[in-house]
Amino acid sequence: MNHKDLLNELKIDRSQRETHRAGPPGWLWPVLGAVLIVLLAGAGAWYFLGNKPVEVQTATAVSPASNPDAGAVLQATGYVTARRQATVSAQITGTLTEVLIEEGDRVQKGQVLARLDDSAYKASLVATQAQAAAAHALVTQLQAQSVQNERDAQRLEALVARGLVSRQDAEQARTQVNSIRAQLAAQQRQAKAADAQVNVAEVNFDYTVVRAPFNGVITTKDAQVGEIISPLSAGGGFTRTGVGTIVDMDSLEVDVDVNEAYIGRVKPNMPAEAILDAYPDWRIPAHVIAIVPAADRGKATVKVRVALENKDGRIVPDMGVRVSFLEQQAASASQAMAPKGVLVPAKAIVQREGHDIVFVLAGDKVQQRAVTPAAQNYGDMRLVPERVQAGDTVVITPPDNLNDGMRVAVAAKTQD
Structure with missing residues (x-):
């Protein structure tokens, strides 16, 4: 083979060169882009939705000995009321020349509250x-x-x-x-x-001088200087029938409505414990004064008067209060018979695959624990003999999508 033949063999065929330059077909690139977009969207959804913490409410498991309702026979809600209060007025009709009170003032019996034109x-x-x-x-x-x-x-x-x-x-x-x-x-x-x-x-x-009928606190101021005051309602809205309202704070007590189906559990002089809605950590010793012998047909309840054994300036009329009626037994006996385990809200126990489950907070995740609650109720609490310790934080009313190991965000701690 001569030199010229060798050069001819080194030449590249033009048809082969064009085929090599063509590469992948044109429809493949849009398909690859769409697949990439789907993968990125799935990864983003998993990160932002699948990894998002579930918002829950929690409560603390407590020992039966420290639970205020552990020895409660019954619980009821009501309001603080004053057995002695009065809207102070004059016994004659006249024009006010002085009003010497303001809301919140403490007054003594016989103290001058207002004066009329004399x-x-x-x-x-x-x-x-x-x-x-x-x-x-x-x-x-x-x-x-x-x-x-x-x-x-x-x-x-x-x-x-x-x-x-x-x-x-x-x-x-x-x-x-x-x-x-x-x-x-x-x-x-x-x-x-x-x-x-x-x-x-x-x-x-x-009579032109209005005085306090008893010791108390002014809760409302109903008239001003220059207004006409009268013991009778005369003159429409131009005549006041009272200067103000005075409340004897020593006469405060609690009125609660007890369901008539459970009124048999309440007895006069029965020990009780009152907790104000405004101060949930303050437990006030109390006892039953009397059971009012009349039922409310509409609500199917009976009113019970409860005396507060400790009076305090924080207690004011019309405050909401929860009363626990307690069993009459010695403290030592109650401690000796204290049940084993902890108390958790009844709403913290849910069913999962036929088992009673409690979700316990561990850091920012929850642990699913199977429990066997005791049959006896303690108000709105249930006794869990094991698997939960006093001080553990449990989830109240767990959502259906909450599972073991999921991250949670505590919305509010509703009960201690």
Whole structure:
């Protein structure tokens, strides 16, 4: 083979070169792009949705000995009420010239709360006092005249005995004595009547001052200076019927409505414990005062009066309160019979595949634990003998999509 033949063999066929340059077909690139987009969307959905924590509410498992409702026979809700409160008003109609109270003021019995315009009553009092003074002055005059007439009559009777004057003169003098005595008696009665008028005027004048009927706290201020106040509702909205409301804080107690199906469990003087909605960690010792012998047909409840054994400035009327009626037993006996295990809210126990399950918080994830709750209820709590420890945080009303090991975000801790 010569040199020319070798060069010819090194030449590349043009048809083969074009085929090599063509590469993959044109439809393949759009397909690859669509697959890549789907993969990226799936990865993003898994990251943002599958890894998103589930929002839950939690509570703390407590020991039966420390649970306030562990020995409760029954629980009921109600409100703080005052057995003694009054809307203070005047006993006469008049215009307010002073109002000396504000909401929250503590007042003592007899303390002046307001004053009415007293000009007319003061003038009436002065007039009756003057009339009484005149009546008493006339009594004094008649008394002096009666004494003088008595002396004159005695002298004339002595002269008659000596024959110096006629008996007729002595009789006339005695008649004058009796007449003055009658006038004196009548005038004394007039003076007493005038004194009674003075007393009436003084009472009316005193009515212009409004005083506290008992020790308490002002809860409302209902009138202002310049307004007309009246013990009766007169004049529409232009007349006030009270200056303010005073509440005796020492008379505060709790009224609760007990379902009539359970009223047999409540007895007078039964120990109880009250928890205010405003202060859920403050447990107030209490006891039953009385069971009101009347049922509410609409609500099927019976009212029970409960006394608060500890009074405090934080307790105010109309506060919401929950009362636990307690069993009457010795503390040592209750501790000896304290059940084994912990108490969790009944809503924390759910069914999963035919088993009772509790979700316990461990960091930001939950652990699923199978439990066997005791048959006895403790109010709205259930006793879990094992698998849960006191102080563990459990999920209340777990959602259906919550599973073991999932991340959670605590929305609110509803119960301690």
